[in-house]
Amino acid sequence: MLLKLLFKNPFRHKLRAVLTILGIAVAILSFGILRTVVGAWYAGVEASSATRLVTRNSISIIFPLPLSYAEKIRQVDGVKAVSYGNWFGGTYINEKNFIASFAVEPVSYLKMFPELVLPPDQEKAFIGDRKSCFVGRKLAERFHWKIGDTITLKGNIFPGNWEFVLKGIYKGKFKSTPEDQFRFHWDYLNETMKKTAPRRADQIGFYMIEVKSPELAARVAQDIDRMFKNSLAETITETEKAFQLGFISMVEAIVIAIQLVSFVVVVIIMAVAANTMAMTARERIGEYAVLKTLGFGGWDIAFLVFGESLFLSMAGCAIGIALTFPAAAWFRAELGDYFPVFNVANKTIYMDVAAGLVVGTVAAVFPVWRAITLRIADGLRRIG
Amino acid sequence: MGAIPFSYSLRNLWTRRLTTSLTAGGMALVVFVFASVLMLSEGLRKTLVDTGSYDNAVVIRKSAESEVQSGVERTQASIIESQPEIAVGADGERLVAKEVVVLINLPKRGSDKPSNVEIRGIGRHSMSLRLQVRLAEGRMPRPGLAEIIAGQGVAKRFKGAGLGETLRFGMREWTVVGIFDAGNTGFSSEIWGDADQLMQAFRRPVYSSVIFRLRDPSEFGRVKTRLESDPRLSVDARRETKYYSDQSELMAKFLRIMGLALTVIFSIGAVIGAMITMYAAVSNRVGEIGTLRALGFRRRSVVLSFIMESLLLGLTGGLAGLFFASFLQFFTISTMNWQTFSELAFTFTLTFEIAWKSLAFSLVMGLIGGVLPAFRAANMNIVEALRTS
Numbered sequence: 001m002l003l004k005l006l007f008k009n010p011f012r013h014k015l016r017a018v019l020t021i022l023g024i025a026v027a028i029l030s031f032g033i034l035r036t037v038v039g040a041w042y043a044g045v046e047a048s049s050a051t052r053l054v055t056r057n058s059i060s061i062i063f064p065l066p067l068s069y070a071e072k073i074r075q076v077d078g079v080k081a082v083s084y085g086n087w088f089g090g091t092y093i094n095e096k097n098f099i100a101s102f103a104v105e106p107v108s109y110l111k112m113f114p115e116l117v118l119p120p121d122q123e124k125a126f127i128g129d130r131k132s133c134f135v136g137r138k139l140a141e142r143f144h145w146k147i148g149d150t151i152t153l154k155g156n157i158f159p160g161n162w163e164f165v166l167k168g169i170y171k172g173k174f175k176s177t178p179e180d181q182f183r184f185h186w187d188y189l190n191e192t193m194k195k196t197a198p199r200r201a202d203q204i205g206f207y208m209i210e211v212k213s214p215e216l217a218a219r220v221a222q223d224i225d226r227m228f229k230n231s232l233a234e235t236i237t238e239t240e241k242a243f244q245l246g247f248i249s250m251v252e253a254i255v256i257a258i259q260l261v262s263f264v265v266v267v268i269i270m271a272v273a274a275n276t277m278a279m280t281a282r283e284r285i286g287e288y289a290v291l292k293t294l295g296f297g298g299w300d301i302a303f304l305v306f307g308e309s310l311f312l313s314m315a316g317c318a319i320g321i322a323l324t325f326p327a328a329a330w331f332r333a334e335l336g337d338y339f340p341v342f343n344v345a346n347k348t349i350y351m352d353v354a355a356g357l358v359v360g361t362v363a364a365v366f367p368v369w370r371a372i373t374l375r376i377a378d379g380l381r382r383i384g
Numbered sequence: 385m386g387a388i389p390f391s392y393s394l395r396n397l398w399t400r401r402l403t404t405s406l407t408a409g410g411m412a413l414v415v416f417v418f419a420s421v422l423m424l425s426e427g428l429r430k431t432l433v434d435t436g437s438y439d440n441a442v443v444i445r446k447s448a449e450s451e452v453q454s455g456v457e458r459t460q461a462s463i464i465e466s467q468p469e470i471a472v473g474a475d476g477e478r479l480v481a482k483e484v485v486v487l488i489n490l491p492k493r494g495s496d497k498p499s500n501v502e503i504r505g506i507g508r509h510s511m512s513l514r515l516q517v518r519l520a521e522g523r524m525p526r527p528g529l530a531e532i533i534a535g536q537g538v539a540k541r542f543k544g545a546g547l548g549e550t551l552r553f554g555m556r557e558w559t560v561v562g563i564f565d566a567g568n569t570g571f572s573s574e575i576w577g578d579a580d581q582l583m584q585a586f587r588r589p590v591y592s593s594v595i596f597r598l599r600d601p602s603e604f605g606r607v608k609t610r611l612e613s614d615p616r617l618s619v620d621a622r623r624e625t626k627y628y629s630d631q632s633e634l635m636a637k638f639l640r641i642m643g644l645a646l647t648v649i650f651s652i653g654a655v656i657g658a659m660i661t662m663y664a665a666v667s668n669r670v671g672e673i674g675t676l677r678a679l680g681f682r683r684r685s686v687v688l689s690f691i692m693e694s695l696l697l698g699l700t701g702g703l704a705g706l707f708f709a710s711f712l713q714f715f716t717i718s719t720m721n722w723q724t725f726s727e728l729a730f731t732f733t734l735t736f737e738i739a740w741k742s743l744a745f746s747l748v749m750g751l752i753g754g755v756l757p758a759f760r761a762a763n764m765n766i767v768e769a770l771r772t773s
Binding site for chain 1: 403497499589645646659661719725
């Protein structure tokens with residue numbers, strides 16, 4: 001009987017119920033989107049492997065390292081493989097289309113990054129042609145590139161127009177693998193630099209190092225840095241994860257702000273929902289007194305109020321979660337330049353549900369307390 | 385009969401204090417977020433506008449997007465230096481500076497987390513080209529010595545960048561001999577040193593940019609065309625103001641989109657909150673409204689009275705939100721600018737425009753939330769309204 005009442009109650013004030021559900025839906029939607037934005041910052045961290053190290057110049061990322069370090073690093077005990085590359089940057093057609101592109105040593109790089117899934121024939125074609133490139137699925141879709149197309153990028157760091165032939169399109173093995181990157185032969189870059197700017201030839205932006213097991217990572221990193229101490233180009237070696245986290249810590253202020261705002265939304269909506277429940281309970285004081293007269297206990301009424309509050313918040317939550325996916329798609333389209341990976345994580349959905357439960361519970365606390373402590377005579381006497 | 389007294393609306397809000405404060409609190413938070421996003425964008429804009437000067441021109445390598453990416457050979461720099469449009473300073477020398485800008489990775493004070501800082505190798509006229517920069521403490525670095533001066537922001541936030549401390553980079557120890565005050569400009573996030581010393585230390589025998597003051601700002605077009613079409617050069621000349629606003633385009637766009645999305649979503653929530661409150665206010669007062677109408681107040685007066693109440697609700701929220709947002713002015717946000725990869729600090733800036741926009745926004749939220757309930761109140765049947773309760 002009570003259960004029936006519970007489900008009928010919210011719809012006595014249809015408009016109010018709809019508004020409250022809508023409000024909660026909007027809040028859950030924005031909470032979900034904001035968490036996804038935060039998650040997108042960390043995409044690079046999640047995509048990193050525990051057995052890979054990154055070595056760069058200790059002054060900062062813009063300073064190169066000599067190519068000769070490759071052989072020296074390879075000799076360090078515990079190193080399984082070494083690859084290297086340069087950040088290229090560059091734009092396609094106009095400045096708005098920024099391309100995340102790297103010049104890499106093809107064979108070792110592809111071996112070290114098994115999460116870039118390239119069909120074997122495409123991999124072979126890419127390795128065999130020095131002027132070729134391979135790109136992520138999303139990037140190819142964005143510009144409608146097909147295998148065999150000639151792509152011209154304009155370099156910012158390495159000036160000039162650079163022509164590439166598309167030989168492969170990779171898919172990410174994991175959801176967190178960025179599928180919007182562009183990679184080509186380091187030799188192509190280097191040969192061109194030898195001709196146009198000899199000073200900048202044989203220079204490496206970063207070394208990628210694979211260690212035999214994750215436990216060795218810390219020691220190998222120390223050994224490498226010690227080896228180049230007091231040389232012209234001192235190094236900093238850290239795990240890929242730490243390297244990516246370094247980038248995030250530089251924009252920490254923004255990430256923290258977004259996280260804060262995401263909780264502020266929940267607080268706002270808590271105020272709205274609490275308001276609704278407080279009003280509802282106030283209006284029904286008389287009814288509660290009647291129910292108590294009929295023999296229902298305080299906890300039965302508490303169950304009624306609590307159930308209604310949760311029903312409203314969960315309904316809003318469900319709508320909000322459903323809307324999160326199209327909204328995320330819109331964000332991906334608008335902010336694709338910033339966030340290569342913009343997926344709604346399962347964790348975000350759980351947090352949405354948790355937020356909904358918290359809102360529903362908190363909103364009901366005060367009315368529940370009133371319902372339990374209500375004295376029948378007071379309730380019946382009260383009008384309105 | 386005339387209008388329902390204003391105090392009626394005011395007292396109604398006061399009677400239902402809990403509900404009123406919950407709703408106004410929700411609106412205050414929305415206005416707070418709205419204002420803070422605007423203040424942040426304004427702070428960023430102001431920082432970058434103040435950094436550049438309209439009379440100055442920056443020359444960097446063609447297709448480079450920032451000084452850090454750029455490289456200008458010594459011979460090229462000499463050609464740029466000899467342009468006739470360059471202004472002449474009080475000492476009879478041309479106001480031009482050949483500078484080198486690189487990034488160095490420094491740990492922050494306290495957290496020890498590393499961040500990228502721009503270090504600028506300056507020439508003799510660098511200081512006089514930037515009127516907004518002045519030495520606050522200590523002295524200028526002497527040419528030929530491993531001495532540097534740090535911007536106030538850098539000195540405060542980074543380890544070893546305070547006056548008298550030393551920083552190690554490029555295989556040398558550098559002593560901080562001075563602190564410069566650059567106000568709220570990008571320069572306060574930089575470290576300056578002698579260009580030749582820094583080029584040596586970083587083994588980078590090229591300049592990053594050439595900066596000069598125009599003798600007449602309107603001559604910029606001419607000198608730009610000449611420099612960019614010179615076959616010996618491959619450079620790009622921009623006014624300093626444009627150069628710095630280009631640098632923050634991505635960041636500004638990001639703030640704008642996030643701000644817009646947040647505001648839209650939040651305001652929907654707040655409007656709904658206001659609507660619920662106002663509908664409840666109406667349904668709680670059916671008898672009262674009936675009485676008012678029976679006394680002879682017109683529908684219009686009832687509508688006005690309820691809208692007034694809702695507007696008051698919005699205004700309360702707006703004022704509270706703005707009040708708390710104004711405290712944000714004490715905070716400085718320091719973050720990495722994606723385009724330059726370097727640390728940039730800016731403050732929340734409250735302007736009169738932002739203040740009235742926020743208040744207008746809160747009133748609009750109140751209005752939208754109040755209109756429908758107000759009409760419901762006005763359209764009640766008098767007899768039925770009086771019969772309830």
